[in-house]
């Protein structure tokens with residue numbers, strides 16, 4: 001029986017990097033629909049507001065017809081169920097990511113047996129990339145042109161008053 005599989009790719013995306021984009025593209029090739037879900041988390045003290053992060057994600061995924069952008073607060077599994085999705089996507093860059101991701105996946109499985117976590121690998125070229133490091137390099141005036149698209153680089157530079 002053919003099924004429409006909707007997957008949720010959650011994260012902070014503060015801001016989206018080429019590593020995230022690579023993963024979103026891979027998801028879009030596999031799943032019928034992909035919802036990129038931004039966590040509204042005041043605790044993490046984000047650089048960009050949820051609206052800014054959503055606008056950047058919409059910009060970089062506009063060529064992918066089956067990808068949409070949303071935001072959520074509260075439990076991820078509740079959001080996934082509300083969206084009538086069945087899959088959570090998480091990217092694993094290196095072994096060091098695995099322990100935390102395993103904990104989250106198992107906790108989410110306990111919280112909802114309707115949702116399955118799927119781990120995906122970004123291209124090796126992005127295995128060292130994180131939003132945190134990109135922000136640090138941008139703040140200190142280093143080049144980030146190979147880590148984020150030009151539009152995101154512009155917004156980072158204007159936040160930090162660099163270039």
Ligand code: PNS
Pocket residue numbers: 010011012013039074075076077103104105107108
């Ligand atoms: O990109 P990040 O910041 O590593 O993403 C973490 C995220 C958003 C996936 C995680 O913090 C999350 O799911 N938060 C929602 C709250 C929740 O459901 N907590 C229990 C999960 S085990």
